[in-house]
Amino acid sequence: MAIMGKGKGKPAPESGDRVLDVTASMQGSLVFQEPVSLRISGRFQGTLQTRGSLTIGDEAVVQADITGEEVIVAGRVNGKLIAKNSLRLVPPALVTGEVWTPVLEVEQGARLDGEIHMAETQQNMSLDEVAEYLEVESRLLEQWAREGKIPGSQEQGRWWFDRTKIDQWVASQKSS
Secondary structure: EEEEEEEEEEEOOOOOOEEEEEEOEEEEEEEEEEEEEEHHHHHHHEEEEEEEEEEEEEEEEEEEEEEEEEEEEOOEEEEHHHEEEEEEEEOOOOOEEEEEEEEEEEEOOEEEEEEOOOOOOOOEEHHHHHHHHHHHHHHHHHHHHHOOOOOOOOOOOOOEEEEHHHHHHHHHHOOO
């Protein structure tokens, strides 16, 4: 992983921005709690959760479940992609899998093959994100989800939660 400043063809970061450019082959989970401008230029396999902007470079090959805010893809992505604010595909992008975003822009020459979910109110959150949001242990939250005490759905062994439904659930618990 390399920290970069100004780069060829890339906008200069604003003063104080943290910009990370991942050029190596990596496998595992990357979680960024604080906003960061992240660029994946190499190979990545696993799980990626980030706040801020995420760019998948045109040479990148990513097989991962990705959660980000502002996401731009120019490379190859296979997996579940959740862009909380917007997703932009630029050539030669190839995205294969399930996409969740309220705003989608696909430029000519970019390709998307899979399911697209664009419900404005849908904001999927992972088990860990909801646990942090509700300030409870992940194990307890998973137990509640398994018992149907909290609204959630399990896909391929992972729990996902709609933030709107979680907020409604919290409100109903306060009135009980």
